[in-house]
Amino acid sequence: MxxxxxxxxxxxxxxxxxxxxxxxxxxxxxxxxxxxGYQSADEFGLIDPNLQAKQQIQRMAYWLIPFGFAAGYAFNWQTGIDVFPWAGSLGNHIIGGVFGAIAAAMGSFFVGGGVGLGLGSGDALPYRNRLNQxxxxxxxxxxxxxxxxxxxxxxxxxxxxxxxxxxxxxx
CATH class of the missing domain: 3.30.70.120 (Alpha-Beta Plaits)
Known part of the structure; x- marks a missing residue:
């Protein structure tokens, strides 16, 4: 078409x-x-790139954050790194999991479209801006x-x- x-x-x-x-x-x-007075961008189906990026980030975060936690926990368990000696063995494994979850959240943001969300991308956004003008x-x-x-x-x-x-x- x-x-x-x-x-x-x-x-x-x-x-x-x-x-x-x-x-x-x-x-x-x-x-x-x-x-x-005529069709709007939404009625026509002109996608909003910001909405698409937010949805993609959420979909990726839904899966990546739990896996990131598990990977961080497993990595700390295997290596035995004491990030905080006062936290003990289990506490350090959990802290490793939290760091893994944070890394996964960052990954879902940057890979899922956060850069496009911040900087704008695609042709749909300029057309929407012109309609708004x-x-x-x-x-x-x-x-x-x-x-x-x-x-x-x-x-x-x-x-x-x-x-x-x-x-x-x-x-």
């Missing part, structure tokens, strides 16, 4: 572009306007020929951004 996303400055421009697409005979079921998106989804035709029609409107995407179908 091919997608074409055009970023337009205001509602009037977006409606004019939509009308031009309609006049050229594009199937309007495959054309969507996103912005105030009051701009409008026109999304055309369909065949390559359809998106090429839509590109030709939308170019005269001088969109701020005109980007095409290809998404492989899940089989």
């Amino acid at each position: 091919n997608y074409l996303i055009a970023v337009l400055r205001d509602r009037i421009e977006a409606e004019q572009a939509y009308t031009s697409l309609e006049k050229e005979g594009l199937p309007m079921a495959q054309v969507t306007i996103l912005g105030r 009051g701009q409008y998106l026109i999304v055309v989804k369909g065949s390559e020929a359809l998106t090429r035709q839509a590109t030709r029609i939308l170019r005269p409107f001088a969109p701020e951004n005109l980007q095409g995407y290809f998404q492989a179908e899940n089989v």
